[in-house]
Amino acid sequence: MLTEKFLMGRGRRYLTADDLAALEAAVERVVELPPRHTLTRRGEPVANSTLLLEGVLCRYMDDRDGDRQLVAVQIAGDFVDLHAFPMKHLDHDIATIGPATVALVPHDRLETLVLERSSLARMFWFSTLLDAAMHREWIFRLGRLDARGRVAHFFCELFERLTMVELAEDGRFGLPLTQADLGEACGMTPVHANRVLRGLREHGVITFRDGVVTIDDREELRRLAEFDPAYLYPGGPDG
Amino acid sequence: MLTEKFLMGRGRRYLTADDLAALEAAVERVVELPPRHTLTRRGEPVANSTLLLEGVLCRYMDDRDGDRQLVAVQIAGDFVDLHAFPMKHLDHDIATIGPATVALVPHDRLETLVLERSSLARMFWFSTLLDAAMHREWIFRLGRLDARGRVAHFFCELFERLTMVELAEDGRFGLPLTQADLGEACGMTPVHANRVLRGLREHGVITFRDGVVTIDDREELRRLAEFDPAYLYPGGPDG
DNA sequence: CGCTGGGTTGACACTCTTCAAATTTCGTGG
DNA sequence: CCACGAAATTTGAAGAGTGTCAACCCAGCG
Numbered sequence: 001m002l003t004e005k006f007l008m009g010r011g012r013r014y015l016t017a018d019d020l021a022a023l024e025a026a027v028e029r030v031v032e033l034p035p036r037h038t039l040t041r042r043g044e045p046v047a048n049s050t051l052l053l054e055g056v057l058c059r060y061m062d063d064r065d066g067d068r069q070l071v072a073v074q075i076a077g078d079f080v081d082l083h084a085f086p087m088k089h090l091d092h093d094i095a096t097i098g099p100a101t102v103a104l105v106p107h108d109r110l111e112t113l114v115l116e117r118s119s120l121a122r123m124f125w126f127s128t129l130l131d132a133a134m135h136r137e138w139i140f141r142l143g144r145l146d147a148r149g150r151v152a153h154f155f156c157e158l159f160e161r162l163t164m165v166e167l168a169e170d171g172r173f174g175l176p177l178t179q180a181d182l183g184e185a186c187g188m189t190p191v192h193a194n195r196v197l198r199g200l201r202e203h204g205v206i207t208f209r210d211g212v213v214t215i216d217d218r219e220e221l222r223r224l225a226e227f228d229p230a231y232l233y234p235g236g237p238d239g
Numbered sequence: 240m241l242t243e244k245f246l247m248g249r250g251r252r253y254l255t256a257d258d259l260a261a262l263e264a265a266v267e268r269v270v271e272l273p274p275r276h277t278l279t280r281r282g283e284p285v286a287n288s289t290l291l292l293e294g295v296l297c298r299y300m301d302d303r304d305g306d307r308q309l310v311a312v313q314i315a316g317d318f319v320d321l322h323a324f325p326m327k328h329l330d331h332d333i334a335t336i337g338p339a340t341v342a343l344v345p346h347d348r349l350e351t352l353v354l355e356r357s358s359l360a361r362m363f364w365f366s367t368l369l370d371a372a373m374h375r376e377w378i379f380r381l382g383r384l385d386a387r388g389r390v391a392h393f394f395c396e397l398f399e400r401l402t403m404v405e406l407a408e409d410g411r412f413g414l415p416l417t418q419a420d421l422g423e424a425c426g427m428t429p430v431h432a433n434r435v436l437r438g439l440r441e442h443g444v445i446t447f448r449d450g451v452v453t454i455d456d457r458e459e460l461r462r463l464a465e466f467d468p469a470y471l472y473p474g475g476p477d478g
Numbered sequence: 479c480g481c482t483g484g485g486t487t488g489a490c491a492c493t494c495t496t497c498a499a500a501t502t503t504c505g506t507g508g
Numbered sequence: 509c510c511a512c513g514a515a516a517t518t519t520g521a522a523g524a525g526t527g528t529c530a531a532c533c534c535a536g537c538g
Contacts, residue, residue, distance in 0.1 A: 043469065061379045064465050069382040071375040083372075086365050088477070091372050091470035115357065125364050126325050128371060133330050135374035136310040140300045142381035143308040143426030147526070178484065187382030189527055194486060226303050230282065231330035238327070386494070417516065431494060433518060
């Protein structure tokens with residue numbers, strides 16, 4: 001029962017006990033990973049899919065100069081690289097930010113699961129579609145919002161998602177990122193990320209310090225971000 | 240046989256004749272759509288999924304001022320809104336650019352297909368994962384490239400994709416977008432899109448005129464875009 | 479106690495947006 | 509076939525938003 005509470009995160013709400021047990025049984029082993037550790041590199045063949053139990057992972061791509069663009073952030077309960085199961089390899093890298101704990105599910109066991117349990121197969125598909133929906137919102141964020149809006153939007157999303165798995169409360173949550181990581185997620189330099197954060201702090205909107213986010217004015221944060229959580233499909237596959 | 244050549248586009252290469260026939264049989268009807276026509280609005284319940292047979296569709300989201308951000312462009316052979324099948328509704332709008340022809344597949348028939356033909360189910364999943372991979376690349380484009388690079392990257396992607404379905408040859412392809420549409424895809428104003436295009440034209444890289452793209456210097460275009468087509472998984476689900 | 483990584487600040491350059499207007503293209507009706 | 513209006517493209521000038529470069533501060537840690 002190592003995988004406990006966060007097996008499939010918010011997804012567990014939509015699975016039968018039976019399916020959950022089958023999924024848990026498919027876990028080959030649980031691994032603890034150090035900070036700044038690369039799990040998967042683009043193009044490499046992937047034999048396991050990874051369920052994140054604790055910590056934060058990021059998926060990213062490098063530009064010519066080696067600067068990263070984060071394309072997704074995964075939190076506890078996320079199936080991180082389910083994509084790699086049908087696709088055999090990934091088009092991006094995956095790494096930890098801080099320390100993390102993951103459960104590995106071999107692809108041959110996944111194969112059995114999806115063949116024998118169409119409800120799980122459907123859930124897996126849904127999970128990757130949710131990733132795609134978040135990707136789209138990141139595109140919107142980068143394409144249409146200014147730096148302050150992008151940062152605000154990023155925090156809005158993480159707050160909603162962490163709330164769904166009960167890792168945020170009272171407008172407060174842990175997020176072990178550096179300002180440079182934030183910049184890489186929001187498409188700006190670390191220097192500018194710093195200035196934006198100062199602006200948000202001084203206007204009493206949000207404080208990000210020592211890996212802890214405190215939302216002081218939720219309304220204003222949402223307004224700046226033009227945020228609507230509908231894309232996170234809070235009702236699940238049937239909502 | 241209305242759906243002919245572009246049923247499932249590049250995907251048809253990876254399907255058996257049997258699966259293709261089953262898919263074709265699931266098409267309820269084929270519809271011609273006028274330019275600038277909205278197919279699906281965010282949040283609306285969706286009862287059909289749409290196979291694009293001819294023309295170009297775009298998926299987009301509006302910001303507060305009503306300005307659009309394109310999050311995807313679909314070309315002939317794409318399954319446009321397969322997402323809506325497991326998710327019941329979409330988080331974004333879909334519209335035509337120029338005139339388009341689509342085949343509608345009711346969700347209850349899709350349901351039957353995926354239950355009875357796991358190979359088709361797998362193919363559908365793969366198709367949505369490809370969308371996600373393209374989304375990620377769009378994030379990279381917007382986050383890490385300057386305006387010229389973004390435009391170059393956009394054209395690189397469309398060239399590769401249109402080549403795969405044999406709609407481009409000799410570095411030339413039709414793409415019925417306005418400069419404003421291009422700006423909405425690449426996160427810039429129409430004015431700036433115009434200036435970027437002029438720059439690319441004057442440097443002999445690419446010409447975009449009257450809905451026709453002519454690539455004059457493929458090497459340079461790729462370099463500017465930092466483009467690597469691997470994310471399009473040219474080898475298909477087994478590559 | 480010095481090193482190192484993260485955070486903070488300032489000055490300046492540059493990309494891109496904004497606003498405004500002129501020009502070209504194209505569909506439509508006279 | 510031409511005239512007209514609407515949409516798309518093009519250009520200029522000015523200003524806002526970010527990036528760049530460089531320095532400094534601070535805390536944690538060997």
